[in-house]
Amino acid sequence: MQPEVGPMGSAPRPFRVDIPQATIDRILNRVRDTQWPDRLDAPDWRYGANWDYMKALAEYWVERFDWRKAEANLNRYPQFLARVGDYDIHFYHVKGRGSPKPMPLILTHGWPGSVLEFIEAIGPLSDPASFGGSPEDAFDVVVPSLPGYGFSSKPKGKPIGPATTAALWNQLMTNVLGYNKYGAEGGDLANTIMTQLGRIHPESLVGLHFNGVGLGAAPAPPESEQPPEERAWRRAVATYRATEMDYNFEQRNKPQTVALALSDNPIGTAAWIVEKLKIWSDSPDPFEPVFSKDQILTNVMIYLVTNTFGTAVWFYRGLNDDAVSDGGKIDVPTGFASSPHEMTMLNPPQSVVARNFNLVHYTKRTRGGHFAFWEQPEPMVTDVRQFFRTLRS
Template identity: 40%
Template sequence: MKPFEVHISDEEVADLKARLKATRWPREEPRDAGWDYGANMAYLKELCAYWQDGFDWRAVEDEINGFDNFTVGIDGIDIHFIAEQGSGESPVPLLLTHGWPGSFLEFIEVIEPLAHPERFGGKAEDGFTVIVPSLPGYGFSGSPGKPIDCRDVAGLWRKLMVDVLGHERFIAQGGDWGCLVTSWIAADHGDVCIGAHHNMWIMRPPQGEGTPPPDAEEQAWLDGRAKGMARETAYQMIQATKPQTLAYGLTDSPAGLAGWIAEKFHRWGDTRGQIESRFSKDRLLANIALYWFTGTINTSTWMYCAIPLGESFSVPDGKRIETPVGIAHFPGDTFAMPPRQWVERAANVVHWTTMPAGGHFAAMEEPDLFIEDVRAFRRLIA
């Protein structure tokens, strides 16, 4: 395990600004298109102009380096992670896993309050030791060499938490891909994972012979989900089938990368059509710039390629996740939370909170609600 410090060279920053200045924009977009055809051109021009002349990457570096960062090789992959020792006599380790198109930066604002609540008017005994890794192929983590799925990552995270960091019991939390990673940690590693908290749910209950058909509420959710997936998941098809072709443009053009990622934050967050009601330009660009400077947009998509190669979306027939599961339902997420009974057929749900607001990027959109719900879940199980 080696200490790690983020520093992007002045030459790389200058190259980015030159590329932004030389952006070749599309000729036009449909009249009154808004965001319906993808990233809105007027907003993207505004965002890229700020990226060129106003955004301060060095401030992002300082924020990241304000925590203890490390890298460690696990199964041939260099894994980057933040580890913040919590306050109190025996802080419970908390593993936070991001998804796509996010990064470990999704959690940057909640690390300190989770680890040191007494600094924010809380009690030290509520502190967690917070571990935030970058998924393989993302950010400052190394490439897995070929697509791996969320169940594989769950095994890597067990080795990180237990073998590297020495935590014999911990809570896992995640959304997006991090949700599925967390589900498999709970399913396969319940001897060390004492609880799994989710702000999204992907895992399907067993579908084998003798299992009950969906009830009316579940069927309505399935029908709505199918319609939503048809509208919003073209990106999944290209990233699951021809990610290399996509990667040439997104790796070469910062404006292209910004459009590809910003559109997802606009559509998936509880933005109600106004992206900066949830995500400031600085927060958006910190995440986008991380992809740019690390050159990881290609390898970050490989997990989608593993979708047709594995069976990581369903609990095996005859099985159920018995590790205690907590659900934080943020209603503005494009990927709607299933009915509780659907989740309960797959897992031992002991905690369920329906939030008043917030969407897909929960820790960024509603950090206070996110923090309190994780704490409430911990009080139930540890």
Template identity: 40%
Template sequence: MAAEKFSIHFPQEQLDDLSRRLEQIRWPQQPTDTGWERGTQRDALQALIEYWKNEFDWRRQEAELNRVAHYRCTINGTAIHFIHERGKGPSPLPLILTHGWPDSFLRYQEIIPLLTDPARFGGSPEDAFDVIIPSVPGFGLSAIPAGNGVNNAVVAEIWHQLMTRELGYNRFAAAGGDIGSGVTRYLAQQHPENVTGIHLTDIGILRELMAVDDSSSLTEEERQYGQLARAWIGQEGGYMSLQATRPWTLAYALNDSPVGLASWIMEKFRNWSDCNGNLLSRFNYDQVLTNIMLYWLTGTAGSAANMYYDNAHSLPPIGQIHVPVGVACFPADILLPPRSWASKKLNITRWSKLPRGGHFTAMEEPELYAEDVRAFFRSLRAR
């Protein structure tokens, strides 16, 4: 089916149902000295929920989201949502951007004008991109797949069809972080004939460096990474273990309780961003709640978690990636990769260390992110 343009609009009945649920919250009791080390801190969550109940305006956010062009098409039986904004320049480069969890296509919302119309912000029109931002199947506005097994490699194949068959781009660029990094790497590995290059903000959790018993073959940087990764998994990886083993047990709670969903997502935005424990130093409540609303209104918290199961149980090994790769390391991101290891697996032609920012890269530092993307692909455009 050819792509069809649409506007985001959810029925008022869903908003009314949400309002009723937010008026009937049963808060858990916490000891007075409980902080974030045991999970979401109640006072912080209550402040977010009060804003949600009394000040947050979904219709205003909906109108803001509809300022860009949204489309749907069906690929392999699944309805796929994507943004498609044309660049303003002599030869815009097509660029597909893939989000992760627990964010959404909103990860890249602020950088759309920076990439499509760089001249407007003092840049060169020759750096313009056609920007394509799909929602991963089972996340937000893309439909929940009918069956299991939709992992990073499967999504990469869907993206290839989206770019080549639906949109007619024979050559294109790709970028992503978190789950989006995995999808982007599989896209480059499976279809190097179509992919000009890829830009990443991480290269996933390198479990082979965590499992090495004889570390004599590793560099000091790689050994340190293995130690840090083991500690991080032990302290922060509970969400991942649960979503990769029992996603549907979790889904009932997240799909039925807006406060439960907000707690699950808010904690990650606080812990994984460059905010030093102060969420509002990086995001405002409207940003956090609009992202939460995309999961709530579409009922996709469970299907998004289910992708962790599919990646853990059905994802094939990925081979060497030969297309040019740019890596942008944001200092507060999760487990910054060792360059020595990455260089063995990826054809790295640009490695950037950004001065600030965390896991939600383009949301936290849109200008820094956009400039690094423009700089990396500048030398590849002629190819």
């Protein structure tokens, strides 16, 4: 059953990121005043956030990081707010150029990311000819902030999850922006939203392109009938759950505790986020993340300047309380770009994806991790173009 999300939506109004200087100063003062914990000796991230890296990041934060430069980068493309249901949804909306009929495409981030994940892909997707591509591959690009994240408004008193968000996204694309059909792309939490879209609004979807995908509802065959790669993957998932899912269990079961611990703690927030940016990405250096300090701090600051770290974590509880509806195999044409350093549980073998989705496009990439578009925008743009090229009318 489709969740009730209220009014149909309002006309978009222009938006720009413009954070008061007093907010920036307060955050920087909190960073300067951090009382640091004792240091565990480690050349890598085996104990969690690396102490030496976090110390260097804090020094860079207060001495060299330029929020106004980061703000200008975020303001490169047109942004809007629109009332959708009970939420003011923040989103980029960039019309395609070069094609007489660009395909509408909504790109959804996850946690601990933000709209920043897609900022370098907006131009190539909307104006491919200016980036060496074919104008026929142009998209009308829509990149929203999840409710409770960044510059979108927050849930009031209870978590929101994939079911309600999927209904909001469909309203945004159809009722607010006026598209009859559209494509969707995402991974992480977005994969749950897209799965729900495929169940409740298949008539609105041209296709679903995943860069990380969870299990659908189709039952797995007995282990004796599973292909060897599926058996190996399921064993790896069990190990992963036992060693790398502590954050998920805490955020899913005790989100208010996490929010109270970290919401007014810039270094704590940064450590909680940066650890995931490091270990979930294709980051060959044992010490340095694949992302620059400016990229990391821009992403962290989006949570801090909007005071949304707590409500962002609520979404994990929403995976329980506002969960994806049950159903069988999803018939919407589906593509999956599998990255070698993606989280194990979001990187199933091709056979598993095909059992749960109408898989018509599969790419086994040789590089990349969980933050596929942020790490490697060019090959991900290429994969999205290839998938949707066959689905354009």
